[in-house]
Amino acid sequence: MVVVMQPGATQHQVDAVVAHIEARGGAAFVSRGVRRTIVGVVGDTDICFELDLSRMPGVATVLRVTAPYKLVSAEASGERSVVHVGPPDRRAPIGPGTFTLIAGPPALVSGDQAVEAARLAAAAGASVLRGATYRPRLAPPSPPGMDESDLRTLAEIGRATGLPILVEVVDPADVETVAGYADMLHVGSVNMQNLPLLDQVGRCGRPVLLTRGTHATVEEWLLAAEYIAERGNLDIVLCEAGVRTFDPAVSRALDIGAVPRVQRLSHLPVIVDPSTGAHELVVPLARAAIAAGADGLLVDVHPDPDSVLVDGRCPVAGAVLRELASVLRHLPPLMGRALADARRS
Amino acid sequence: MVVVMQPGATQHQVDAVVAHIEARGGAAFVSRGVRRTIVGVVGDTDICFELDLSRMPGVATVLRVTAPYKLVSAEASGERSVVHVGPPDRRAPIGPGTFTLIAGPPALVSGDQAVEAARLAAAAGASVLRGATYRPRLAPPSPPGMDESDLRTLAEIGRATGLPILVEVVDPADVETVAGYADMLHVGSVNMQNLPLLDQVGRCGRPVLLTRGTHATVEEWLLAAEYIAERGNLDIVLCEAGVRTFDPAVSRALDIGAVPRVQRLSHLPVIVDPSTGAHELVVPLARAAIAAGADGLLVDVHPDPDSVLVDGRCPVAGAVLRELASVLRHLPPLMGRALADARRS
């Protein structure tokens, strides 16, 4: 059972709902999005209890959800959610009505290249910048990890460009630090079921981008989102980035059908990462994603794309990026969406 | 090595090329499309031989192709091919510049329903009608198979609606009979590597629609097309219809990236079958296919869709079909394509 609070519900009203649930021997967990707070209820529930709750101040509705994921289920919400990224002066929406480009280099780059990549991303229409800070491939005697100075540089670039920043987290111990600089945290494909990491991002107070594991069913993906939501954070954006297949010619195959499937099963926004292994597929897959109804794109951008050959990534620049920018101006309006702009939202 | 003949090359010129190849101890196989004839050459070839051939009357160019598939390779053609389906008075093009809807019931239906399904398909914008004649699920004491009277009915519907007819073949022994009535033959997903069947459709003198096996790599798919082309038939349209994945919630996942991949590897047209298992995915996947650059769609249409539950098919009608028709009017022009019309082409 979930209790959906009214948009303007006060903290006092939420606390009263939780106290009422606990007084009846149940457990409650509160999940907050920018616009909506949902209280999950665990324990035996009867129809009288349900009625009582529905009459409490600040409660919009009480719902019984049949899906194994409750808080993120489409059943728990009358409408699809919008997640807002960034501080009030440069806040980018992700959700219905808009189309949002998140762009930036997929791996750590030096200061000058980071600035240039940010410029390219902004010129292409990005309203969120992606930045990388984790160094997985250090010479082994040094530990892998994150340098806080990289985070400071990214935050400066964000302020300079007027765009919020997305940063990937891989170690639960780093989440709090990253959340001090970044506007949105990214859980990558290999970490979709890393529970200690999901636990931390569930408590971090920042929107989260959750990429589907290359081996994960749609249900497992939504259960991972639920795990985050249960820890208090409902500002989750899903990212489809392709799945493993038997065709050795591609590292991942974009599962385009997952976009409309997720939109029927969950109220969360869903974006697409079209960089599944070949430069020449990025624009056709980006077009397909927009036409399939995605809420945005995550695109690797790099001023010198041929220098980035790690992990089968294929960042774009030059003519491909200009073609992508043109697609982003023309195609989303036909789907009833405006290209999101962080500075105007 | 392949010898590409000029568009107006005569049979005499083609014969002379073949004779020249055989006189040098090589083997030649002639593959004919509506607009283009290509002669494949097997045997030791040297540069002098290549020069000789390139100077023969009617020869456009001589090419060395590195792909394992030669005749269908993009290397063998300077431009993407158009395949024309149907007799001159109702001929539908499939290829660049147009967008072609092939629609009809996925399984055998009675006469009245067949007429009604054809009417629905035409109203939605179809320029080729799909018809089914094979009865796989007869009570076992009777053999499965095809009834020629079904073919006659389909041919009549084709004449009445003014649309060419696509018919699936499953038994090599039926190909000649089906080719006597149908305008295009369909090799379904499970038969993509049925060599005796591919051999027969390679000799049948009709355009062929070749659906990718749910388990086939793109290379295996193009090698199956090459097998048909080597037998003389270059009028091949490829159909992407989804692949097997680990997600039990869907029977097949549309591999949308296969559309731009195939268009880079081969000159053959490629269409998409968006009926991968759920009614509600048909329109989003159709939109994605158009945006990804597909040359057409194969859509299951049935006046009473809920009556068709075999094999995970999900034919559409009513509101879904009207939405699809609207998409077909508005989206292809944005990709530089006109909706194909059999009667005007």
Next chain:
Amino acid sequence: MVVVMQPGATQHQVDAVVAHIEARGGAAFVSRGVRRTIVGVVGDTDICFELDLSRMPGVATVLRVTAPYKLVSAEASGERSVVHVGPPDRRAPIGPGTFTLIAGPPALVSGDQAVEAARLAAAAGASVLRGATYRPRLAPPSPPGMDESDLRTLAEIGRATGLPILVEVVDPADVETVAGYADMLHVGSVNMQNLPLLDQVGRCGRPVLLTRGTHATVEEWLLAAEYIAERGNLDIVLCEAGVRTFDPAVSRALDIGAVPRVQRLSHLPVIVDPSTGAHELVVPLARAAIAAGADGLLVDVHPDPDSVLVDGRCPVAGAVLRELASVLRHLPPLMGRALADARRS
């Protein structure tokens, strides 16, 4: 509902059962194995009808089967089946209690090599010889297909070695001819769902070896076997030969768990083809198959294995074959099985 006849039931008794079913408005199909005849019943059935049938002469039992496959279901039989291959003077059993090696070249070989391959197979402990006759890769102007003289040669080798012969069929039109020479017909992986071919082998009067498609679930595999059984032929042996996976380093991955799964779901024997792409895996996978409880092996044997590079096959000879022969002598007895011997059975 299935009617299991007693081992010694007469044709007259079977006919009476069928007549009784048809008189009640049902449809009956009779499936015959060497030791057992089962009558499938289609139509509305009630408990009285069931009682009537169970009292008819020659009827062992009447069963309601819940699996989607009826005749081949474990529910339809109190014990696992034995399939006998070959004429009475050289008959090889496949089933519980024995372990059967089927061996021979995977593709057509010349007369001398065929004789030598047969000698190698027999020396390794084979009780059934595999022979190939289909020529898929002829120069395209010639049709692919089968030459009856190849069948005659194989039949002679069978008589000379005293071993029954397994021959693959790929074209429904060839089944009757092949059945005139071969002792067992083989439906290969790509043809597991080729319905016209399954129909013909269901009527051919010979035991059938049905290889699992590289993309087929165990349920689809058993439904294909059911399709054969419904046409009258219950002498079916299943062959697990690996499935497609995401690991590009192997063409197929042996699904060893399919062996015990099939043995719980079906009464049919199941053997394993361990030639999934690398010589060095053949012996370890053969050992695993025996230990997992398989009823036999299908092994590619060739006097000059390095000359066979088609289709990722990896025939064995020399030291590997000697090691396999040693495994076959020592490991099956530990599983309570004797190595089958065609000449002694």
Next chain:
Amino acid sequence: MVVVMQPGATQHQVDAVVAHIEARGGAAFVSRGVRRTIVGVVGDTDICFELDLSRMPGVATVLRVTAPYKLVSAEASGERSVVHVGPPDRRAPIGPGTFTLIAGPPALVSGDQAVEAARLAAAAGASVLRGATYRPRLAPPSPPGMDESDLRTLAEIGRATGLPILVEVVDPADVETVAGYADMLHVGSVNMQNLPLLDQVGRCGRPVLLTRGTHATVEEWLLAAEYIAERGNLDIVLCEAGVRTFDPAVSRALDIGAVPRVQRLSHLPVIVDPSTGAHELVVPLARAAIAAGADGLLVDVHPDPDSVLVDGRCPVAGAVLRELASVLRHLPPLMGRALADARRS
């Protein structure tokens, strides 16, 4: 390039090799197993340098390795490795010559059940006990995690039974604590590419069991092992536990061929987890694993197996466990292996 030290090489000799490499401008990382130390060399290397190194005291050999993984490659070692688990008084070997059962409950159990599970495991022939401490499914307001008192309990059970203890780690921050109590650390399937976790277990000074991801190729698995080895820890045992497939009837399919493949590619021991989703498959798959040449098994044991339904695990007890114990007594000797005994090794 890797430098393999002699079995008795001193720390002083290893330091001298590292110093020599660094003096030449290269980088060195030292990886220690119980019996062998290998020094990886990064940087430009020439034949003179190689000669110099090979003549240094304590150096056994200098090798150039072509595989992308160096330290764990079969090329880096003349023989397959043995990993020893536990303190000298109860040390269990895993590797050639022996066959090792690791058994215990797959999830956290209460004290009494833990003792009973340990008794069952020991009776079945286990020489390493598996214990679980991580609580992933706590009610969300509490963080998931580990309680040090659970570790103390496990360590007591280990001392009482005389068996070393395997404990799974999921959070890099817990590794040091777990290593203070456990004799071997387990990296589970979903964490195979969790780099911060691999980094920590690479530095923990305990043997590591590394389960293959359900979506990982064999090469990716060995690269994950290499990542651990590069951080100094060469005491790695690999565990094959099945991969994702398209068959919805099983959660994972055991890739039995991965056992002989890994043994050809790497010198590390490899064991098999046969609990891929159904009780009835555990014994047949365990037999197959032994016959395929695995060095051991990881089996879920639980006194009340039906109470454990999380994550598709299928722990065994009672008759199944007794059958497994019988298999372990009889089958490994036929493969030239003795069942490992922690107390006698």
